[in-house]
Amino acid sequence: MKRYGRDTFEEVLLMKKKQIISRNPNVMSGALVFAGTRVPVEILIQHLTAGDSLNKFLDDFPTVSREQAVAYLKMTLEVADARAA
Structure with a gap:
C-alpha cells in the first residue's frame, strides 16, 4: 500500500473524496452518498x-x-x- 506523509495523505484523500463521495443536506437528508448519485455509501x-x-x-x-x-x-x-498508525 502506498504511504504518504500526513499532509500529502490528507490532500490526496480530499481530492479523492470529491470524486467519490459527497454530502449535502438537501440530498438524502445529508447522508454520505456516492458523488453524482443519491445512493448512500452505507448501502x-x-x-x-x-x-x-x-x-x-452495482x-x-x-x-x-x-x-x-x-x-x-x-x-x-x-x-x-492511517488512524491505526
Whole structure:
C-alpha cells in the first residue's frame, strides 16, 4: 500500500473524496452518498456485510460506477490504516 506523509495523505484523500463521495443536506437528508448519485455509501457496506458481491450491488445501483465503489472501499481502508498508525 502506498504511504504518504500526513499532509500529502490528507490532500490526496480530499481530492479523492470529491470524486467519490459527497454530502449535502438537501440530498438524502445529508447522508454520505456516492458523488453524482443519491445512493448512500452505507448501502454498499450493508450489501457486502450481508454477503452480496460488489457486482450485485452495482447491478442494484447502476448509477454508482465500479470505480467509485472500489475507490470508496480503498479510501476507507486507507483511512483506517492511517488512524491505526
